[in-house]
Amino acid sequence: MNNAFWQTSLWQQLGAAIDTLDQAIAACPDDLWQAPLWPDDPPGYAEFWYLAYHVLFWLDFYLSGAVEGFTPPPPFTLTELDPTGFPERVYEKVELQSYLTHCRRKCQSTIETLTDARAQQRCAFSWGEASFGELLLYNMRHVQEHAAQFNLFLGQQRGVGAAWVVKARRP
Numbered sequence: 566m567n568n569a570f571w572q573t574s575l576w577q578q579l580g581a582a583i584d585t586l587d588q589a590i591a592a593c594p595d596d597l598w599q600a601p602l603w604p605d606d607p608p609g610y611a612e613f614w615y616l617a618y619h620v621l622f623w624l625d626f627y628l629s630g631a632v633e634g635f636t637p638p639p640p641f642t643l644t645e646l647d648p649t650g651f652p653e654r655v656y657e658k659v660e661l662q663s664y665l666t667h668c669r670r671k672c673q674s675t676i677e678t679l680t681d682a683r684a685q686q687r688c689a690f691s692w693g694e695a696s697f698g699e700l701l702l703y704n705m706r707h708v709q710e711h712a713a714q715f716n717l718f719l720g721q722q723r724g725v726g727a728a729w730v731v732k733a734r735r736p
Contacts, residue, residue: 568681575701576676580733582708583624583669588727589715590617590661599655602718609651613715618656619645620711621664627704628668628675630688630697638667676701 593613601611609615622637622645629635632646641664644650684698695703716726 568679572676572679575679576673577732579672579676579701579705579708580669581730582705582712583665583672584730584734585712585727586617586620586708586715587662587665587669588730589712589719590658590665592719592725592727593617593658593715594723595658597719597722598658600722602714612655613718614655614658614661615652616711616714617661618652618664620708621661621668624668624704624708625664625671627700627707628671630686630700638664 598614599612602613602616603611618641622641625637626632626635626646635643637643640656640660642652644652679698679701684696684701686697688695688697688700712727720726
């Protein structure tokens with residue numbers, strides 16, 4: 566198998582997870598933006614907007630592969646790296662949709678320029694270590710997990726959800 570085959574396959578699936586997340590964020594009505602996904606959880610960490618921010622931050626971060634040199638685009642900060650940190654304000658849907666566009670482009674660029682050496686590079690985090698290639702797969706699972714949570718929540722609350730995305734759309 567050649568590198569172009571794997572780059573295309575990886576982009577089509579990781580990009581599809583991003584597109585599913587995009588659809589879920591777009592489908593969230595304003596009155597549910599600050600609603601907790603789990604009614605018994607306290608407000609804050611379980612709210613739709615925060616979980617959308619959370620998944621985008623980590624998508625962006627893991628595409629970088631290291632803490633060193635990583636900075637999210639404004640108005641976002643590094644508070645997500647602090648286990649006790651929390652954004653100073655509720656992010657608006659349009660801000661998170663813009664962040665998603667940034668992440669989609671970064672993801673596609675990262676995959677298009679992925680070499681065997683980069684895929685094998687070791688990445689260390691507080692939770693453990695993985696190759697950059699494995700980190701991309703880990704990232705895909707994380708994005709898809711939250712996209713599924715959002716779709717379940719929106720289905721339960723409003724009977725709406727995203728359609729299945731087979732392959733990524735181009736940015």
